Structure formats: C-alpha cells, structure tokens
Amino acid sequence: MSHLFGPVPSRRLGLSLGVDLVPPKTCTFDCLYCEVGRTTHLTRRRQPYRVKEIIRELADYLAAPSSDLNYVTMAGSGEPTLNLGIGEIITAAKRCTDTPVAVLTNGSLFYLPEVRAAVADSDVILPSLDAGREETFRRINRPHPALTLDLVVSGLKALRREYAGQIWLEIMVLKDLNDREEELTALKGLLRELAPDRVQLNTAVRPVADKAARPLTPEEMTAVARFLGENIEVTAASRRSAPERLGLKDRDLLDMLARRPMTAGDLAQALGLSLVQVRERLGRLLKSGLVSRHMHREEDFYRSLITSTP
Numbered sequence: 001m002s003h004l005f006g007p008v009p010s011r012r013l014g015l016s017l018g019v020d021l022v023p024p025k026t027c028t029f030d031c032l033y034c035e036v037g038r039t040t041h042l043t044r045r046r047q048p049y050r051v052k053e054i055i056r057e058l059a060d061y062l063a064a065p066s067s068d069l070n071y072v073t074m075a076g077s078g079e080p081t082l083n084l085g086i087g088e089i090i091t092a093a094k095r096c097t098d099t100p101v102a103v104l105t106n107g108s109l110f111y112l113p114e115v116r117a118a119v120a121d122s123d124v125i126l127p128s129l130d131a132g133r134e135e136t137f138r139r140i141n142r143p144h145p146a147l148t149l150d151l152v153v154s155g156l157k158a159l160r161r162e163y164a165g166q167i168w169l170e171i172m173v174l175k176d177l178n179d180r181e182e183e184l185t186a187l188k189g190l191l192r193e194l195a196p197d198r199v200q201l202n203t204a205v206r207p208v209a210d211k212a213a214r215p216l217t218p219e220e221m222t223a224v225a226r227f228l229g230e231n232i233e234v235t236a237a238s239r240r241s242a243p244e245r246l247g248l249k250d251r252d253l254l255d256m257l258a259r260r261p262m263t264a265g266d267l268a269q270a271l272g273l274s275l276v277q278v279r280e281r282l283g284r285l286l287k288s289g290l291v292s293r294h295m296h297r298e299e300d301f302y303r304s305l306i307t308s309t310p
Contacts, residue, residue, distance in 0.1 A: 002251075003021075004057060016071045021082075021083040028042070031140065031172075032209060039078070044108070046082050048083065055088065072100070072101050103124075106127065109155065110155030113158075124168060126168045132149075160194055160196070169196035174213050184224060199232045254290060263302070264302070267282075
C-alpha cells in the first residue's frame with residue numbers, strides 16, 4: 001500500500017499531500033476522538049519504519065511537481081514522530097520540492113531533544129493540546145502511562161524556544177469534556193505560555209473512536225473562541241475543493257478511506273469529482289465488500305475494509 005495519500009483538501013493546510021510514517025494504529029495516545037480508530041499499538045518507542053521505502057516513493061511522486069500543492073505533510077495512521085527517520089524524510093522532501101513541509105503531530109514527544117532536532121527543517125508544525133488539566137488530558141487523550149500533561153507541555157515550550165518555523169496549535173473541543181469554564185481557563189493559561197503562531201479549534205464532526213467524544217455546535221465553538229482570546233480560528237466547519245484528478249483508481253479512493261471515514265460529499269471535494277461519480281464508485285465498492293457504510297449524526301460515512309499497512 002502507498003505511503004502517500006492525497007493530495008486532499010485540508011481545513012488547515014489547503015491542498016496537502018499526506019505522508020504516512022507509521023503503521024496503523026501506532027501512537028502515543030488513544031484519543032477518544034481519533035478518526036482512525038482505537039490505538040492498537042500504544043507506545044512511545046521510536047523505530048525506523050520503512051524510511052528508505054517512504055523516501056523513494058516520495059521522491060518519485062515529487063519528480064513531477066504540482067503547482068496546486070500547498071504542503072507536503074508528515075502525518076498518517078498514528079503519531080509520525082514515532083518514526084526514527086522523520087528527519088531524514090523531511091530532508092528528502094525538501095531536496096525534491098519547494099513546497100513547504102508540515103508536521104501534523106499530537107506533540108507528545110517534543111520533550112525529547114532528538115525529536116525537536118528531527119523536525120527542525122520543517123516549515124510548520126501542527127501539534128495538538130486538548131486539555132489544561134492532567135485529569136482531562138488522561139480522559140480525552142488516553143496517553144501512554146509514561147506521558148503526563150506536564151511532560152507534553154514542557155516539550156511544546158522547548159519547541160517554541162528552539163523552532164524557527166510556524167507553530168499552529170490545534171485544540172479539539174468536546175462536549176462536556178473540555179468545554180467548561182474551568183477547563184478553558186486552564187487551556188487559556190497554557191496558550192499564553194506556549195505562544196503559538198495560530199490557535200485553531202476543531203470538534204468531533206466525523207466518526208470517532210469513542211462515543212464519549214461529542215461535537216459542539218457552531219455557536220458553541222464561536223463562544224469558546226471568544227473565551228480563549230483574540231486570533232482564535234474555528235476550523236471545524238470550513239471546506240475546500242480540490243482540482244479534478246484524472247485517472248483516479250479505486251485503490252486511491254480505498255487508501256483515503258483507510259485513513260479516515262468520509263462522506264460522499266467529502267470524497268467529491270477531495271477528488272474533484274461530481275457526487276454522481278463518487279456515489280457510483282462507492283456503490284460498486286460496497287457491493288464488492290471493499291468498503292462499509294454507517295450512519296453518524298444523520299450522515300453516511302464510508303470506511304475502507306482493506307487494512308492500511310504502510
């Protein structure tokens with residue numbers, strides 16, 4: 001299976017080529033809201049996951065540059081900084097293209113100097129921070145036992161001191177978990193200390209790992225943004241469209257659905273196809289037993305039944 005996915009329209013990064021750096025679902029967290037599903041390998045041990053193979057595939061893709069591509073994004077089916085070769089992969093990407101390189105991460109391993117050094121050449125880092133209190137952190141993110149909120153925050157502070165690029169911090173706001181005043185007050189205090197270049201709010205708009213992760217309404221999200229201060233961006237509802245992709249194969253569609261559940265409308269926007277075209281493909285894949293469909297908050301979401309194995 002390809003280590004690359006997309007390009008797909010991202011709420012935060014425009015048209016992004018994703019680079020999947022770890023096997024599913026290898027992560028330091030087991031977040032309630034994860035779209036990929038429950039973590040099956042909860043770890044903080046870093047390993048060299050198929051580094052040369054990823055670099056070769058990335059170089060082949062970037063040999064034909066796309067003027068429409070906004071970012072090459074280190075991300076995937078778990079925590080990308082668990083790949084010991086992430087720095088090598090970022091360097092390879094920078095050699096192949098002038099397109100900025102982003103790192104989409106839960107931010108849990110930046111307390112390690114070697115991890116901060118590995119991502120230093122990227123252009124933007126997008127860590128997450130969903131809680132300002134240890135109890136809430138453990139409830140929402142369900143981290144590896146050795147990870148604490150203080151440790152994660154210390155890493156983000158060190159990153160802010162050392163990193164020359166942009167830091168865009170995402171907060172996943174969940175109903176009755178971290179949306180109360182005491183929770184937001186604690187988060188607000190950490191935001192002052194961390195001083196990210198952007199703060200972006202999201203909520204659980206897609207199928208999630210645990211039903212306890214419930215979304216806020218757009219009005220509630222706006223109120224949270226006002227509470228947290230100025231220059232807080234709500235990204236949950238924004239949408240972008242992609243240029244039409246010619247010669248799209250079913251394998252490409254299945255790769256996308258293996259990494260996160262999507263609606264027919266999501267796929268149409270991501271692939272630059274009409275809803276009629278997407279629904280025809282999905283209908284065929286459903287009949288073939290390659291995808292599943294289930295209802296979530298009155299929308300049909302599709303997921304690949306082919307296991308993703310980067």
